[in-house]
Amino acid sequence: MYSFEEIANADPQIASAISMEIQRQKDNIELIASENLVSRAVMAAMGSPLTNKYAEGYPGKRYYGGCEYVDIAENLAIQRAKEVFGCEYVNVQPHSGVQANMATFFAVLKPGEPIVGMSLANGGHLSHGSPVNLTGKYYKVSSYGLGEDGRIDYDEVEQLVCRVRPKLIIAGASAYPREIDFKRFRQIADMTGAYLMADIAHIAGLVAAGQHMSPIPYAHVTTTTTHKTLRGPRGGMIMSSNEFDQKINFDKAIFPGIQGGPLMHVIAAKAICLKEALSADFKKYQEQIVKNAKALAKALIEKGFNVVSGGTDNHLVLVDLRNKGITGKDAEHILERANITCNKNAVPNDDQKASVTSGIRLGTPTITSRGMTEEDMYIIADCINMMIDDIDANENKVRRIVSDLVEKYPINY
Numbered sequence: 001m002y003s004f005e006e007i008a009n010a011d012p013q014i015a016s017a018i019s020m021e022i023q024r025q026k027d028n029i030e031l032i033a034s035e036n037l038v039s040r041a042v043m044a045a046m047g048s049p050l051t052n053k054y055a056e057g058y059p060g061k062r063y064y065g066g067c068e069y070v071d072i073a074e075n076l077a078i079q080r081a082k083e084v085f086g087c088e089y090v091n092v093q094p095h096s097g098v099q100a101n102m103a104t105f106f107a108v109l110k111p112g113e114p115i116v117g118m119s120l121a122n123g124g125h126l127s128h129g130s131p132v133n134l135t136g137k138y139y140k141v142s143s144y145g146l147g148e149d150g151r152i153d154y155d156e157v158e159q160l161v162c163r164v165r166p167k168l169i170i171a172g173a174s175a176y177p178r179e180i181d182f183k184r185f186r187q188i189a190d191m192t193g194a195y196l197m198a199d200i201a202h203i204a205g206l207v208a209a210g211q212h213m214s215p216i217p218y219a220h221v222t223t224t225t226t227h228k229t230l231r232g233p234r235g236g237m238i239m240s241s242n243e244f245d246q247k248i249n250f251d252k253a254i255f256p257g258i259q260g261g262p263l264m265h266v267i268a269a270k271a272i273c274l275k276e277a278l279s280a281d282f283k284k285y286q287e288q289i290v291k292n293a294k295a296l297a298k299a300l301i302e303k304g305f306n307v308v309s310g311g312t313d314n315h316l317v318l319v320d321l322r323n324k325g326i327t328g329k330d331a332e333h334i335l336e337r338a339n340i341t342c343n344k345n346a347v348p349n350d351d352q353k354a355s356v357t358s359g360i361r362l363g364t365p366t367i368t369s370r371g372m373t374e375e376d377m378y379i380i381a382d383c384i385n386m387m388i389d390d391i392d393a394n395e396n397k398v399r400r401i402v403s404d405l406v407e408k409y410p411i412n413y
């Protein structure tokens, strides 16, 4: 509908920033586990005139006139989300994953009430009660970490919950390579009558395609982003049973609770991504994400890397670099020089501060969207190894390999 030429004519500085970013995405092996590449249809919906529309409220109950067509889009998004995840209630209006979490806390908790979540240092998310986040200041937070094996120690979670008797338990993570046992979390929640919130921001695509246990039968409420493995526009969703929603009223918590007008162009894009998520291709895509992550972990282990928990069940691999004598921060910078993009990440029992860390987090959603398969993971592991082992000797060689690889799997933007 609209082209880059129009941006270039109106605002050459922004056009140049956008075109350099597109080139960067094309040239890079993108291993940031929370990123992805959306379809052209999702992209087009986000750039559509639906952005002009104010639609505070919900379909059929808006505070503005002229909402009949955006209602169609929101109803389709709702209907498809229910189908994709098998949930009874969904709110597709959260502007982001954090907004979905904030609304859930606002709906379920009073200020000062106790919550339990995974600590940020062990793979949890800022919005799960980190001291620097609003959740850490408004609620009484107790955090669980990981066991020696790099996995959630459910017995430890159970002891913590029995001790602090939280109103809400959060199960979900941003840097956890293993399957989360939502069933076990619900058993723990039921011991003290706590509510269970599952945050599937990272793994939503895997859950949608049956590649990860679904929290829907177990959690009182499930929050997610739509832009990570789910491969949709930047945004969030809240899901629950009708019964729990009737008790809590999530719609009211989103609007007027914490948001104003919904982003109708983004909600239309969410509907498109959810339609895509119902396809057979999407299921294959999610399977390939996991196959690729497993291959990447295996290849790195063969090169002597210490992969946290010894492998992965999902879309990401956490590498502990302490045996390689390099920090996460330095590794991130070194890899960037060869157009391999990833992020530094704390590993269990990390002795470096959060701005340095001892590890890197590598994810396969974006490179899988480009079409890469297991054999490419061995090439990427080789490149990572060469850069970290001896950057001076290998940089030029690795840059050539990366350039060949990204050329083989072009991005269609």
Ligand SMILES: *Cc1c(COP(=O)(O)O)cnc(C)c1O
Binding pocket: 034, 095, 096, 097, 098, 099, 101, 124, 125, 127, 172, 173, 174, 199, 200, 201, 202, 225, 235, 236
């Ligand atoms: C990414 C993430 C979020 C936040 O999503 P934003 O859209 O960045 O606000 C919330 N929870 C978890 C577990 C995440 O990984």
